Structure formats: C-alpha cells, structure tokens
Amino acid sequence: MADNNIGPKRLVVGAHYGLRDWLAQRVTAIIMAVYTLILLFKFLTAKEFSYEGWAGVFAAQWFRLATLVVLLSLFYHAWVGVRDIWMDYIKPVALRLFLQVATIVWLVGCAFWAVQILWRA
C-alpha cells in the first residue's frame, strides 16, 4: 500500500480515516439522543404550546450552548454518513471529491446559520 500511494496514485478520497470517524459518529449519536430526550421532555411538560413558552426554553444561555453543541455534533455526524454514501455510490474521483467538498461547505454554512438563529434574540 505504501508503495502505490505516491504521486498520481495518492489516495485523495476514501475511508482511510478508520477508527476516529467511526467513534465520532457514535459519540455524536449519543449526544443527539440525550438532547432529543431533554427537548421531548421540555416539549411534553409544557403547559401550552405558545411562542413565550417555546422561546423561553431557548432563552437560557446553557440551553443555547447545548443546542449548538448538538447541532455541531449533527453536522459532524452527517458529514461522516453522507461521505460514506458518496464513497459507496460515486465512483469517478473528481465528482466524488466535488461532492465531498460541497458537503463540507454546505454543513459549515448550516453551522453559522444555526449560530445566528440561536443568538438572534
């Protein structure tokens, strides 16, 4: 592998990241699952579904930060998953690299939008 991984044969796309992304996908999944239960609990114990109640949940700084951490987890999780999809089905290297870069750009854009949403009020 070391010998044919040089120059034009160098691997520019692929799943050679091994354990790190596999583990990251699991850790981010657990973070999101816990948050889902917290949000569901807040939602179901609310007396009525009004703007005050809903915005009130997101008014606390700790909840905004928690939400942002969960969204960043989601974006990393989505990156690993979507990259797997491109690797499985998209064979031409140029197209695959383009889609992977587009995915990253897209997710980073979503991350900044999420910050703006959470700290607008």
Added chain:
Amino acid sequence: MPEANRPQFRNIHVTEIARYRLPLAGFVSILHRISGLLMFVLLPFILYLLDNSLTSEDTFAYLKGFAQYPFVKLIILALSWAYLHHFCAGLRHLLMDVHVGLDKESAKNSALGVFAVSIPLAALVALKLFGVF
C-alpha cells in the same frame, strides 16, 4: 477452473434491486441510510422552521399558518418518520457495537423491533398532523 469462468459476486447493481430479496435487517439498514440522507438534504428546511419558531411572535404565528399547508405537513411527516427510524436503527447499531444481539435470530428480532417502534410512532405523528386528535 479457468479464471474467466470463475463465478463473480460483485456488489448488486441498480438493475438488480427490484428482484433482490433483502432480509429484514437489510431493510432497516438501507432505510437508515435513506432517512439520514433525507434529513441531510432537508437541513435548510429544518433550520428555516427553527428560525421562524424563535425569531419573534410574528414569525411564530406565520409558521403556524405555514404548517397548515398539506404539502408542508407531508414534509414534516417524512422528516418525523426519518428521525424516528434513524433514532431506533441507530440505537440498534450502538447496542450491536457493544456486542448485544449479534446472532442471527436477535438481529432479526431487533430489526423487527425498530419497525415496531418507528412505524406506529410515525403513524401517531401523521394522525396528529392531519388533525385526527
């Protein structure tokens, strides 16, 4: 056997999908992927909903009206199903990662369990969305 005549077992081709019989766990797996991709593609829609729900009283009221369109309800239902399926199938994955339920019989049962939880919950969301209760 000469090399040319050896049987080859490659990945299934798109043209073979229709007549390819997947085990139940296979359906959980491919739907895990499809639901994940669906949520990824609809990320801006989800952020749009969150944005309007939080920005002000006016945008919140607008969102309530927006969510009355049947097509919007269908998208929300699709997203709800995707989340439920992905959540349950993901829990199954995490359990298998710690070597719980790896044998053939338990894997089949847990696959059934994923559908048994996600589909009725998605049906409940559908009934709620379309105003049955």
